Structures are given as structure tokens and as C-alpha cells.
Amino acid sequence: MSEAGSDEAGGDSAGGEKVQSKLSAASIGPDWTKVRCPCCVSDRVEPLVLVKLGEKVGPETKRWIIRVIGASQKDGGAALLAHPGEDASGDIIVVSAPRCTLLRATEELGLCKIYRNGDMEAFSYSDRDNFKDSDNMEEFLTLAECQYIVKYELDGLRAQRDLRIPGLPDSCTLHNRDNIWQKLRSFGVIVDTFPLHNPDKLKNLSEAWYSGNQLAQPLDSVNEYFGSSVAFYFSFLDFYTWSLLPPALLGLTITYFSGEVQKEMVESVSGPRATDIEGDSEPPVSGHMLQAVFSMLWSTVVMELWKRRSSSLSYRWGTLHLAERFAEPRPGFHGDLGVNPVTGRVEPLFPEWQRDLRMALVSVPVVGLFLGLVVLGMMCFYWAEAQVQHLHNDWDSLLSQTLLYMPSVLHIVYTNMLATVYKTVAQSLTEYENHREESAFQNHLTAKVLVFTFFNYFAVLFHIAFFKQDVPLLRKRLASLLIVTQLINQVTEVVIPFLVDRFISAPHRTQSEDDPQEEKFRNQGTLPTFPGLFAEYIELLVQFGYLSLFSCVFPLTAVLLLLNNLTEIRSDAYKICKLFRKPFSPPAANMGVWQIAFEVLSFVSVVSNCWLLLLSPRLQDMFQEGGMSSTNVLLLAVLVEHVLILIKVIMAVLIPDEPDWIRKKREHIEYSSMQALRQQVQLILLHALAVFHVPSSV
Amino acid sequence: MSEAGSDEAGGDSAGGEKVQSKLSAASIGPDWTKVRCPCCVSDRVEPLVLVKLGEKVGPETKRWIIRVIGASQKDGGAALLAHPGEDASGDIIVVSAPRCTLLRATEELGLCKIYRNGDMEAFSYSDRDNFKDSDNMEEFLTLAECQYIVKYELDGLRAQRDLRIPGLPDSCTLHNRDNIWQKLRSFGVIVDTFPLHNPDKLKNLSEAWYSGNQLAQPLDSVNEYFGSSVAFYFSFLDFYTWSLLPPALLGLTITYFSGEVQKEMVESVSGPRATDIEGDSEPPVSGHMLQAVFSMLWSTVVMELWKRRSSSLSYRWGTLHLAERFAEPRPGFHGDLGVNPVTGRVEPLFPEWQRDLRMALVSVPVVGLFLGLVVLGMMCFYWAEAQVQHLHNDWDSLLSQTLLYMPSVLHIVYTNMLATVYKTVAQSLTEYENHREESAFQNHLTAKVLVFTFFNYFAVLFHIAFFKQDVPLLRKRLASLLIVTQLINQVTEVVIPFLVDRFISAPHRTQSEDDPQEEKFRNQGTLPTFPGLFAEYIELLVQFGYLSLFSCVFPLTAVLLLLNNLTEIRSDAYKICKLFRKPFSPPAANMGVWQIAFEVLSFVSVVSNCWLLLLSPRLQDMFQEGGMSSTNVLLLAVLVEHVLILIKVIMAVLIPDEPDWIRKKREHIEYSSMQALRQQVQLILLHALAVFHVPSSV
Structure with missing residues (x-):
């Protein structure tokens, strides 16, 4: 990783370990990592996501994480902007995203944005100038989209080769193609990653x-x-x-x-x-x-x-x-390394059969057990109902009148509790199925x-x-x-x-x-x-x-x-x-x-x-x-x-x-996103031919 | 159309009106129109489709049609090969297709072919050299595919501006964007278009x-x-x-x-x-x-x-x-000219509502009428059944025994006849709905x-x-x-x-x-x-x-x-x-x-x-x-x-x-056809940048 990090090293580690740099949201502070890319000129950086580190994480590990976040995607980084927070040894990293990372991810996720003619079109990075507000990220993308893109990039980080993380024991090494973020989480280096509230916007929203x-x-x-x-x-x-x-x-x-x-x-x-x-x-x-x-x-x-x-x-x-179909596997997914037959990555x-086996032999019986508990509860309810009715007939007092409602109430409480337990069980079962x-x-x-x-x-x-x-x-x-x-x-x-x-x-x-x-x-x-x-x-x-x-x-x-x-x-x-x-x-x-x-x-x-x-x-x-x-x-x-x-x-x-008009719009979006690519290929080929065959015209 | 035709004029009209040119299937005869394209070098031309002209069609009209078939798509032609048959005044045109037209249509139709590595991949024209047999059309495409492509190109012919067809009265003019083939058919110029049998292949097939x-x-x-x-x-x-x-x-x-x-x-x-x-x-x-x-x-x-x-x-x-989703409208479709909101063509x-109206006010009642006829037939059947049973009880002879089966048989015949009539009616109703x-x-x-x-x-x-x-x-x-x-x-x-x-x-x-x-x-x-x-x-x-x-x-x-x-x-x-x-x-x-x-x-x-x-x-x-x-x-x-x-x-x-393996193959095809385009754009852009920024390297 040192290759990727060395370029940005001057940005923060040279800036000193103890520089008290106030994180200001309105301008690019000196401590934001810089991503080398030709298009990211932006006046202000909005803090989007906060990464909370474990208590025992040393400054060198933190520096390494900041470097990975800031490194370009070519070098195995997330191409985001990272800020060390109060100081280089603190336990938070504030992450933001430069314009070109946001725009590329917008295309990758398949989001539609307003085109020059006022219609919605699937965003295409190479055609970015024709989209409305594509130079102003705060107008172009919503806050939620920006924050999701940061998470998407962080979750997508994969080690490009086996490597050791500075400041961590040797047992904590990353293997080739490991999901970095998930591993760091399992090592206890990263405790939390969550999007930041924007107090002004939140205030306006809650009022409305x-x-x-x-x-x-x-x-x-x-x-x-x-x-x-x-x-x-x-x-x-x-x-x-x-x-x-x-x-x-x-x-x-x-x-x-x-x-x-x-x-x-x-x-x-x-x-x-x-x-x-x-x-x-x-x-x-x-x-x-x-x-x-x-x-x-x-x-x-x-x-x-x-x-x-x-x-x-x-x-x-x-x-x-x-476009979620050929996405990276979800972070919790694990298995032996191999070549995906669909994408070739x-x-x-x-293996599918193993998942099917787990579902058939574990999930189905456990779910069946819980359904059995439901039936058991129902039978108890009927029994109690009969008992109470019997009691009421014998006593006929205000107390027994109240008792009449007890089975129903108890059963409803039982039902709700069972539901809560089941939710946790279902979560672990599905986790175990490893989708x-x-x-x-x-x-x-x-x-x-x-x-x-x-x-x-x-x-x-x-x-x-x-x-x-x-x-x-x-x-x-x-x-x-x-x-x-x-x-x-x-x-x-x-x-x-x-x-x-x-x-x-x-x-x-x-x-x-x-x-x-x-x-x-x-x-x-x-x-x-x-x-x-x-x-x-x-x-x-x-x-x-x-x-x-x-x-x-x-x-x-x-x-x-x-x-x-x-x-x-x-x-x-x-x-x-x-x-x-x-x-x-x-x-x-x-x-x-x-x-x-x-x-x-x-x-x-x-x-x-x-x-x-x-x-x-x-x-x-x-x-x-x-x-x-x-x-x-x-x-x-x-x-x-x-x-x-x-x-x-x-x-x-x-x-x-x-509605009919939506169908037409959707088909138009699908058509033009397909057509745009085709035409680009053809146009560019024509140009390239012209350039190569008539070099004098350059 | 004369612009488009003039280039090829030397090919057939200069060749004379009465040249008795034997149409040989094994080599390119002198009378096949030539399509200007850099890649169509092929030793033999297989006659694919026969176009039968009306009896009164003059040689100048035939020449015009041959020119349109042969003209490149840029000039509003079909980019196919046309042969005048026995002579220039005969009533048939034999049509074949050059390699590049076939390949382009293969991509347009979204057919998958065998890639270099033995897998199926969606065919891409710009990647054609990596597909197996892509230089030998008779191996690469099936006969049926070739013939369908010819029909597809012919049906897709549209007039690029208002024009008069030589040799036809003034009432028979083509307006801008008219479907040429359909118009020629309605003028009686083209009587029939059908694919030709290949006797050898047919013999082998029927034996097997x-x-x-x-x-x-x-x-x-x-x-x-x-x-x-x-x-x-x-x-x-x-x-x-x-x-x-x-x-x-x-x-x-x-x-x-x-x-x-x-x-x-x-x-x-x-x-x-x-x-x-x-x-x-x-x-x-x-x-x-x-x-x-x-x-x-x-x-x-x-x-x-x-x-x-x-x-x-x-x-x-x-x-x-x-890829049939954004296809041209089917030939029988008619309506006022306008801009398609999906494709912009x-x-x-x-209008949708007019079609819905036609369905609700015409199709549904007519279908209902026929369903009523079915019920009527059923009632008659029961009535006849009762009558016959009655008769049999009275007479009890061999004749009445046979008569017992008459209502069933008659009703089945009625049912079958009704079905035949209904099929024609359904055809016209659907035609009228104008899909x-x-x-x-x-x-x-x-x-x-x-x-x-x-x-x-x-x-x-x-x-x-x-x-x-x-x-x-x-x-x-x-x-x-x-x-x-x-x-x-x-x-x-x-x-x-x-x-x-x-x-x-x-x-x-x-x-x-x-x-x-x-x-x-x-x-x-x-x-x-x-x-x-x-x-x-x-x-x-x-x-x-x-x-x-x-x-x-x-x-x-x-x-x-x-x-x-x-x-x-x-x-x-x-x-x-x-x-x-x-x-x-x-x-x-x-x-x-x-x-x-x-x-x-x-x-x-x-x-x-x-x-x-x-x-x-x-x-x-x-x-x-x-x-x-x-x-x-x-x-x-x-x-x-x-x-x-x-x-x-x-x-x-x-x-x-x-099956699971088909799902993976299909997803792989979808992924790589999408990815191929993206990568092409990026690769080419990189190249283009290199070329433009470092002109000395050219």
C-alpha cells in the first residue's frame, strides 16, 4: 500500500502529528487528503461520513487508513477525501468525496439526473457536461446519495495484494482481494461508519x-x-x-x-x-x-x-x-477465492448447492420450530380462554370479568415477544445462508x-x-x-x-x-x-x-x-x-x-x-x-x-x-443509455480513424 | 433515390436490359449489385430471398428497386445484394446479403455467437474478429438467420424524402419516412417476398x-x-x-x-x-x-x-x-408522422387511447359475440341430444342408435368451423387495433x-x-x-x-x-x-x-x-x-x-x-x-x-x-455486452487523448 500512499504522504503526515487543525466545513482545510485527478476543483468540502476508530488504534494505522481512503482507484484506494479530525492521533476520520468520484459512482449506480433538455436521463460520466448542475455537487446529488456513494466506495475497497497494516500485529494481515473495510472492522480497527447529519437541513426538514x-x-x-x-x-x-x-x-x-x-x-x-x-x-x-x-x-x-x-x-x-445487477458481493459475504463466471473478477x-443445503437443513427446520411455537401459543390461549370462562361462570365478579380479557392480552404479548426473538434468529439464519x-x-x-x-x-x-x-x-x-x-x-x-x-x-x-x-x-x-x-x-x-x-x-x-x-x-x-x-x-x-x-x-x-x-x-x-x-x-x-x-x-x-408517460420515459432512458454508448463507440472510432489516417490534420 | 442509385448504375443498368445472365449460386455473377463497403470480400453469394414483382412492372421500376436494395444504408438503401434473375425485364429479383450487412444485423438483433474461448457471447461488430467463423457466413449464421436478416433489412427500408418511383403513375409516390416495402406491396409492385429453399440442405434435413x-x-x-x-x-x-x-x-x-x-x-x-x-x-x-x-x-x-x-x-x-425492444414498428403499423418519445426517431x-377505444368498443364486443355463438351451439347440442334420446327411446333401432352420436359429431364440427371463422376475424380485429x-x-x-x-x-x-x-x-x-x-x-x-x-x-x-x-x-x-x-x-x-x-x-x-x-x-x-x-x-x-x-x-x-x-x-x-x-x-x-x-x-x-449454469451464462452475456461497450469507450478515449495531447507520437 506504500506505493499508493506515498504520493499523498506530504499532505498529512508531513503536516505533523499534532497539528490542531479546526475542521471547517466551508473550505478545503489543509488536512483533507488530495486525490490526483484533473477535474476536482471545488470550493468547499462537505463532511459526509464519520469513521470511528477503535481506542487502541495507533497514529500510523490511522495514517494508513487515511491514505487508502484518499488513494486513487487505480492504486486500490477509494478516491475519497479524508480528514483526520481534531488531530492525527484522534479516533475519528471524517470522509468526504471529490466531484469526479461522485460523478463516476453516479454512473455506476445507474442514477438518473436531469439532462440539459429537462428530461431525466441515465447519467453518463463522459456526457457529464450536458447534465444540469453537474458542476455543483450539492445541487446535483442529494445528501443521501453522496453519503451512500462514500459508503459504497469504502465497502468496495479490496486489497490488491497481500499486505500488512502498519501498527497492527502480524496476525492482522490482508490477503489479496480481501474486503479491506470488513477486515478492519473484524480486527476492531474500525468501530463504526455512519453518515453525518447536516444540522441546518435537518432543522428545515423537521419543521416542514x-x-x-x-x-x-x-x-x-x-x-x-x-x-x-x-x-x-x-x-x-x-x-x-x-x-x-x-x-x-x-x-x-x-x-x-x-x-x-x-x-x-x-x-x-x-x-x-x-x-x-x-x-x-x-x-x-x-x-x-x-x-x-x-x-x-x-x-x-x-x-x-x-x-x-x-x-x-x-x-x-x-x-x-x-444498475445493481452486477454489483460487488455484499460485505458480509465470504467464501473461497475464485473467478466469478459472470463478471470474470x-x-x-x-457454491450454490451448499447454500441450498444450509437452507434446507437449518433454516427450514428452525423456521418450522418457530411456527410450532406459534401453534403452541394458540393452543395455550384456547386452554386459558376455556379456564377463564369456567372461572367467570363460577365466580361472576368484576375480577373474573377482567380476567376474561387476560388470555387475549397475554397471547398478544407472547405473540409480540416471539416476533422480536424470531427477528434476531431470522437475521442470523440469513447471515448463515451467506447470500x-x-x-x-x-x-x-x-x-x-x-x-x-x-x-x-x-x-x-x-x-x-x-x-x-x-x-x-x-x-x-x-x-x-x-x-x-x-x-x-x-x-x-x-x-x-x-x-x-x-x-x-x-x-x-x-x-x-x-x-x-x-x-x-x-x-x-x-x-x-x-x-x-x-x-x-x-x-x-x-x-x-x-x-x-x-x-x-x-x-x-x-x-x-x-x-x-x-x-x-x-x-x-x-x-x-x-x-x-x-x-x-x-x-x-x-x-x-x-x-x-x-x-x-x-x-x-x-x-x-x-x-x-x-x-x-x-x-x-x-x-x-x-x-x-x-x-x-x-x-x-x-x-x-x-x-x-x-x-x-x-x-x-x-x-x-x-402510468403510460412513465413507461415512455423509462423506455427512453433505457434506449438512450444503450444508444449513447453505441454512438460514442462509433463516433470515437471514426474520429480515431481520421486522426490515425490523416496525421497531418492534428 | 437517384443519388443513391447512381453509384451502382454501372453495375446493372449499364449491363444492358437483355443480358441473359445465368444466375449461378457458386460465384459472384456480373449482375449482383455491389455494396460499397470495405469488408465484403466473399467468394460465393448464396441466393437467399426471392422477390416476385407484379406482372405490369416495367424494367425501370425493377431497376429502381434493385438500386434501393443495393444502396448503402447511409443512402437509405438496404445494403443487400440484388440479382435481376433471368433478365432485367423478368418479374423476379433474387436477393442476397454481403458479410458486413449480415454482421451488423446480427449485432442489432442481439444474437449470441461462439466466442474465441468457446463460450457464447452477444455478437459485437467491432469485436467481430474474436468470434468463431465470423469470416465464413455460411458457418457463422444459420440459413434461417441470413434469410430473416434480408427480410428485416427490406422491411426496414424507409423513404428518406418524398419521391416518385420511376415507371409508376404519379399517384404512387413515396412520402418521407414511408415504409418502402409495404408501399410497394400496396401499389402491387411487389407481389411476394419469400425465402428460397436450399435443395441439398432440405434433402439432408428431411432424411434425418x-x-x-x-x-x-x-x-x-x-x-x-x-x-x-x-x-x-x-x-x-x-x-x-x-x-x-x-x-x-x-x-x-x-x-x-x-x-x-x-x-x-x-x-x-x-x-x-x-x-x-x-x-x-x-x-x-x-x-x-x-x-x-x-x-x-x-x-x-x-x-x-x-x-x-x-x-x-x-x-x-x-x-x-x-434485442427486440426498440425495434422499428412492424410493417402493417400506420399512423400520423411524429417524433417517437422513446427513440426520438x-x-x-x-395514440394509445385510440387503440384502447378500438379494443373496448370493437374487439371486446365481437369476441363476446363469438363466445355467445359458442354458448348457442352448446344449447343446440343439448336440445338435439335430448331429442335424439327421445327418438331412440321411441324407435330403438340401429338407425336411432347411430343417431345418438349425431349431436356430438355435429357439435364438434360446428365447433371446429366456428374456430376457423373466428381465427380470420381475430386477425382482422388485431390488425384494426394497429399495434x-x-x-x-x-x-x-x-x-x-x-x-x-x-x-x-x-x-x-x-x-x-x-x-x-x-x-x-x-x-x-x-x-x-x-x-x-x-x-x-x-x-x-x-x-x-x-x-x-x-x-x-x-x-x-x-x-x-x-x-x-x-x-x-x-x-x-x-x-x-x-x-x-x-x-x-x-x-x-x-x-x-x-x-x-x-x-x-x-x-x-x-x-x-x-x-x-x-x-x-x-x-x-x-x-x-x-x-x-x-x-x-x-x-x-x-x-x-x-x-x-x-x-x-x-x-x-x-x-x-x-x-x-x-x-x-x-x-x-x-x-x-x-x-x-x-x-x-x-x-x-x-x-x-x-x-x-x-x-x-x-x-x-x-x-x-x-438451470443454474444457464443463468450464469446469461448473466455473463449481459454483463460482458454491457461492459464491452463501456470499456471500448474508455479505451478509445484514452487512446484519443494520447493521440491528441502527444501529436508527436503519431
């Missing part, structure tokens, strides 16, 4: 986002500050919350007008079930039926509309044409969690609906689930972190305007890491499931969810802005695998609603009056269900997933 | 294909001679026929061992239905049930395996990476025909199975359908064309070895045009439907189909080789929309078999003995069906559609 009474979220600013994967979550939350309005209105109307439902609700709350008390003056269509039909339609329409909205957001944020390889691509890792992890979530949250409800066929019990259960789950979520997600932040962490972290810049940066590291959007998406998915699968038995579901989500938007926004470190967020073109999960739920909703429709007491009466045998009624229901699923499939095929 | 008793088809040679879309049909036919063996064996076993089935078959053939005569010594699982379960598994496994086979064929034939545009891409046209056409085919062939069977719930009638109906339909198909597809060919057309077409080459070429034009593979695919699909949906009630289905297909392979091969003109066949990566149709059928087969399983008399008895109410039995069946569909979906997701 959750401080006032505003209805709309500033999604573009969220994308700008937190990146598109976070922005997609908030966009979906926004879209979904607004689309709760129709079912909420319908639910309120039904509850208001339908005496039946009120009666049933009173029954379900007061415990004993005594249905079949029906008047004759009731309308032929009950709220139950109305809501079931509405749920099917609603879940389909919402998902189709969201797909279209999602694709226009993706166009707007320039992520329509991401030397990198760790891991090469980040996307494959995410997909397998999400699939694992989703199977469990479906089981964990919905098994009991399905059991009640399909086997017990007990509508009042289903209603009672759904109501308690909605209320308890949401209370638990709000408490664990917001209240506890807020209290911890305010009363435990904050006193250690008071800072004044006069603190040196380093101190402020360092302080951000004391915040807990952002736990990711996984739990948030799961929460939305479970909500969506309650609503689309079972809401017809409890019309107020949508109203409760709407109220919950209006606070959820604000609390999630507050959380990500204040309570956690800023997360890295890769550019994303959509919600990824979550999109599929929601669509699967909307398919299951057809089955579930058809069945609940069949269970509707009013419909049962009608059929009995009409003299249809129960077999024929069932046959009719099955037929209706199959036809509805068919219609749903046809609708999903017929309604395009992206 | 259908003359002997060989079991395997020479699929690679079929691909070489007829192109990949034809080869995919025959590969599927082959694969499907072999995969009929297991169900055929099972069917034979069941028929042999199961007295019940034999009894029922006898009953169904002798007419009156008297079921419920069951012995007690029978095994607990009937053949009916066995076959139903087997059908579900079989249809799933077969389609999954075919997808994998299909992708390896596609790799083998170099069509894994076709000036071409006819047709831009050939693939969209094909998809809409196929979708139309498929909806109708499902209805037409299966409506009665579904009606009998699901509404009448009459297993013996279903069996009778299926047996007659299988036998009658296949007889009709064999007669209309093979016997009639064969007789026509042998006794009506052939006498006019006797040719001897001494005939001039032109005469032999001209003779090929007297054969009828190949009707395409549409009807063949439909036939296979209907077969597959009978087998996977209903075969459990008639175990001999697979045996009959197997026998039929063994002759079908040979008769189809004979047909395409001898009875028709050689068709153009675009490169194809799979069966296209047919793949989806077969998969949909295999889904429906789960529903259908679950239902037929439920109808199984043995199962009904078992449930009655077990004391289950019919409602519970039905519930169980619905549950089983949903679980099976779920398993099928999971299997379809889990089993990869392409």
Missing part, C-alpha cells in the same frame, strides 16, 4: 415534516435528506393513510346506521354471545356484507394505484434505471419474517374464522388485537426511546455552539443506530391484513388505523430525525419485496372476505328463506370466489403497473 | 427428420434450416410427446387392472347410464382418483421441466439476449384466440363436469372429442394438402435438373404460403387441456394422444418441408405467449382435478360410510384445492426457470 399541523409530508425533502428507500416508506405510509379514509367513512356510516352492528358490538364487549336476535325491519344488505365486498375492491384498487404512484416517484427521484465464491447479493439477503430475510408474521398474527384469526366459524369471537379478538398491538407499538417505538433519549442519554450530550466541529460529529455517534424500516413495514403489513382480511366483522378497524397512522407518521418522522443516528440508505426504485407481500395479502383478502360473507348471519337467513341447501350455498360461494380471483388476476394484468 | 424410423428429431438442423421459432415448436412437440409416456403407461395399467373403469367404459359406449353398481372387493383407491392426482402433478412438473429445457435450447441457439405514431410492435400484435392475437379456444373446446366439458356433474357423460364426450377432433385435424392438415399438392399443383410444377436456376426459384413461389404455427400450437394446447383437465375420467386419453403425436411429428415435418413455401422465422428465445397459455391450463387443472376427484363415485361412498356431511366434504375439497394451488405457486417460485 412534523413540527406543525401540516397534512402533507415533504417527501422530496425526505428523499433528499434520508434517501429514496426511507422516502419510499414514508410515501407508502402517506398514501396508505389517505386511502384509509374511504373505509373509515364507510365503517363510521355502518356503525351509525346499523343497529345490528351496534348490538353485536355491545354483545362482543359485554362478553356472552347471544346472536340470532334479528329484527324483520332490517335492510336486505347488512353492513357486514357491504364491508366485505368493499374490502376486496379496496385492497385491489389501493395496491394497483400505489404501484403507479411508486413508479412516478421513482422517476422523480431518478432511480428508474438502477476474482472474488470470494460460495452474495444484498438484495438476495434482504429477500430471504424478509421472506422468513413474512411467513412467520402471517402465521403469528393471523393464525388465530383464521382459525376462529374458518374452523370455529364464530363471528362475534372474531370481532372481539380483532378489536383487542387492534387496540393492544397499537398501544404496545407506540410505547416501544416512541415513548421508551424518547424517555431514554431525554433523561438518560441527553445529559451526557449537551453541546453548545462553541463546541469544536469534531465534538459535534462525535456526539452523533452516541445516538443508537437506526433499526431500519423492517419493523415499520411489518407493522403496516399487519394493519393492512387486519383491514383487508377481517375488517368486515369490525367496521371501526379503518377508523382506529387511521387515527393510529396519523400519529405514526409524526412519530416515525420524529424518530428518524431525532432519536437515531442518520442511516445510510441505498437508492431504491420501489418498496422491493414488501410490494409483493402487500399484493399477496390483497389476494388472500378475496378468499377471506368470500368466506366471511358466507358466514354473515343475514346471508345465511336469506339462503334459508330461499330454500337453498347449505351445500349449494357453499358451491355458490366457491364459484364466486374463483370468479373474483380470476377477475383480480385479469385486472392486475390489464392495469399497467406504471 | 421424417423419412426413416428415427425416434429423435434433428432439432439443431431444424433450427439451422427453419429458424428458432419453428425449432421451438418442434422441440416442444418432441418434449411433450415424450412426457406423454408416463400418463399413457398409467392409463393403460389402470384400464387393464381396474374392472370399474372397464365397466364404466362399456357403459359409456353402449349409451345408457347406470352407475352405482359397485362391488365390495375393490381397492380403496380407484383409478379415477389415482389419475386425478397424477394429472395435477404431471402438468406442473412437465411445464417446469420444459421451461428449463427451453432456456438451454435458447442458449444453444444463441437467442438468449435478443421520426415515424408513424398512433406498433410485432410482439404486441402477436400477443393480442393469441390472447383473443386463446379466450375463444378455451371457451369453444372446454365450455361443454366444464358444463358437464361442474353443473351436470355427470362423469359417464363426460367420459363419452371426451372420447368422441379426442377421436373426432384428431381425425379432422389429420385430414385437414395433411391429407388434403397432400392430395392437392400431388394431383392438382404438382403436374404444373414438374422440373428437371436442366431447368435454369430461375425457373426452380420461381417454382417455389407456386407452393402455398406456410400458414404459421398458430394452429399447431392451438392443437397442442387443446390436447394438453384434455389430458390435464379431464383425463382422470378417461384413462386412455394419454395413449390416444401419444399415438396421435407420433404421427403428428412426422406429418408436421413433412408439411413444412414439402407442402409449403419456406417461411421466414424471426429468432425466438422461447415459445412466447404460448408458454403462458400452457401454464394457465396447468393451474386450471388443479381446480378441475380437485373437483373431479370429489365427483369420484368411490370417494363419495367413502365419505358416506365415514359419516361426513356433504357440506363438510365440500369444505374439505375446497381446502385441499387452495392448499394445492398454494403449493403449486410456491413450487413455481422455488424451481428456477432456467
